[in-house]
Amino acid sequence: xxxxxxxxxxxxxxxxxxxxxxxxxxxxxxxxxxxxxxxxxxxxxxxxxxxxxxxxxxxxxxxxxxxxxxxxxxxxxxxxxxxxxxxxxxxxxxxxxxxxxxxxxxxxxxxxxxxxxxxxxxxxxxxxxxxxxxxxxxxxxxxxxxxxxxxxxxxxxxxxxxxxxxxxxxxxxxxxxxxxxxxxxxxxxxxxxxxxxxxxxxxxxxxxxxxxxxxxxxxxxxxxxxxxxxxxxxxxxxxxxxxxxxxxxxxxxxxxxxxxxxxxxxxxxxxxxxxxxxxxxxxxxxxxxxxxxxxxxxxxxxxxxxxxxxxxxxxxxxxxxxxxxxxxxxxxxxxxxxxxxxxxxxxxxxxxxxxxxxxxxxxxxxxxxxxxxxxxxxxxxxxxxxxxxxxxxxxxxxxxxxxxxxxxxxxxxxxxxxxxxxxxxxxxxxxxxxxxxxxxxxx
Numbered sequence: 001x002x003x004x005x006x007x008x009x010x011x012x013x014x015x016x017x018x019x020x021x022x023x024x025x026x027x028x029x030x031x032x033x034x035x036x037x038x039x040x041x042x043x044x045x046x047x048x049x050x051x052x053x054x055x056x057x058x059x060x061x062x063x064x065x066x067x068x069x070x071x072x073x074x075x076x077x078x079x080x081x082x083x084x085x086x087x088x089x090x091x092x093x094x095x096x097x098x099x100x101x102x103x104x105x106x107x108x109x110x111x112x113x114x115x116x117x118x119x120x121x122x123x124x125x126x127x128x129x130x131x132x133x134x135x136x137x138x139x140x141x142x143x144x145x146x147x148x149x150x151x152x153x154x155x156x157x158x159x160x161x162x163x164x165x166x167x168x169x170x171x172x173x174x175x176x177x178x179x180x181x182x183x184x185x186x187x188x189x190x191x192x193x194x195x196x197x198x199x200x201x202x203x204x205x206x207x208x209x210x211x212x213x214x215x216x217x218x219x220x221x222x223x224x225x226x227x228x229x230x231x232x233x234x235x236x237x238x239x240x241x242x243x244x245x246x247x248x249x250x251x252x253x254x255x256x257x258x259x260x261x262x263x264x265x266x267x268x269x270x271x272x273x274x275x276x277x278x279x280x281x282x283x284x285x286x287x288x289x290x291x292x293x294x295x296x297x298x299x300x301x302x303x304x305x306x307x308x309x310x311x312x313x314x315x316x317x318x319x320x321x322x323x324x325x326x327x328x329x330x331x332x333x334x335x336x337x338x339x340x341x342x343x344x345x346x347x348x349x350x351x352x353x354x355x356x357x358x359x360x361x362x363x364x365x366x367x368x369x370x371x372x373x374x375x376x377x378x379x380x381x382x383x384x385x386x387x388x389x390x391x392x393x394x395x396x397x398x399x400x401x402x403x404x405x406x407x408x409x410x411x412x413x414x415x416x417x418x419x420x421x422x423x424x425x426x427x428x429x430x431x432x433x434x435x436x437x438x439x440x441x442x443x
Contacts, residue, residue, distance in 0.1 A: 339365050
């Protein structure tokens with residue numbers, strides 16, 4: 001990628017993808033973050049040629065794709081239309097798009113299209129029960145791009161496999177696919193739920209017939225070392241009282257009587273009880289948000305005393321926008337070079353700001369996990385501090401991948417501030433389970 005020169009593994013990837021697309025409708029490029037998936041995709045687009053090509057991506061990556069096109073395809077090329085997921089949902093834009101026949105449809109972050117119930121999946125892929133013309137219908141070939149093609153559950157692969165007419169699901173409905181490949185499943189009033197993967201080696205073998213995944217350290221010998229650290233944060237007596245009050249409120253809403261509360265709250269495994277009894281995920285989300293707020297004082301003290309004296313450039317991640325804003329306000333009082341980026345920002349402004357801060361010698365980037373996790377290069381930063389967790393493991397790995405990518409020269413560290421109990425302990429343990437499921441298929 002450096003100096004517009006393709007790497008050996010990228011040339012190999014382009015060759016594999018192009019040959020496979022000669023006989024198959026779709027291909028999934030699932031290289032780890034930072035290996036130049038967009039470059040490989042554009043070279044495939046160039047080789048296929050034709051008259052029209054379409055790139056669908058998150059809104060905040062449109063400018064990045066424009067830059068990549070100028071860099072890698074500066075001369076004669078097909079007409080390339082770039083649209084965001086939200087634009088594809090718009091009826092007028094969709095009507096305009098389906099008037100064309102695209103020689104290739106490139107879908108960046110294709111894991112967004114994992115549920116037939118979502119509007120963006122229906123607009124781009126359609127659904128088995130829908131009988132309408134879709135963007136995928138108007139595309140001869142489809143190239144999906146994702147470093148996390150299996151976000152959490154094996155069933156989330158089905159929309160992609162269905163759209164690309166993959167042999168894995170030949171004559172299989174979604175339900176039959178789940179029954180065959182999920183480790184456990186059950187039918188509920190809300191639909192079919194499932195976990196894990198059965199026969200991962202067999203599924204991996206089938207997927208890799210039209211999927212390519214390389215890991216960073218397999219193909220980039222010059223990458224610096226990376227380290228993931230946990231920084232324990234103790235819950236103060238004051239915070240424990242507040243957490244106890246919040247948990248009591250949640251359990252009362254779940255129907256528990258006051259005489260039962262102490263037994264549950266004081267039990268070391270109280271979180272398991274909470275998960276079984278709290279009637280809605282929204283209540284757990286409130287609890288998680290509260291912990292993020294509780295941690296601010298302890299995390300800030302650590303950053304101020306331990307990190308800032310030695311480091312003038314690092315990333316501070318938060319899950320919630322208001323939590324990120326509070327960290328930003330506290331750090332601002334110290335007259336430090338700061339940048340705040342949240343999902344509230346205009347996508348184009350966000351992209352320009354990230355490019356600017358990445359080149360600065362000193363800057364603390366305070367960002368929400370969802371605001372910079374996809375498509376951005378942050379190799380100007382080497383150290384990241386995660387103050388909150390996300391429910392999905394791929395969100396964290398994507399954010400980690402912003403700093404460990406081609407061109408990074410410094411050793412990279414990812415530091416996680418964690419409580420040793422509470423909702424975060426549950427999330428951390430759950431993330432590990434999800435990691436295990438995903439790695440059985442991908443790694």
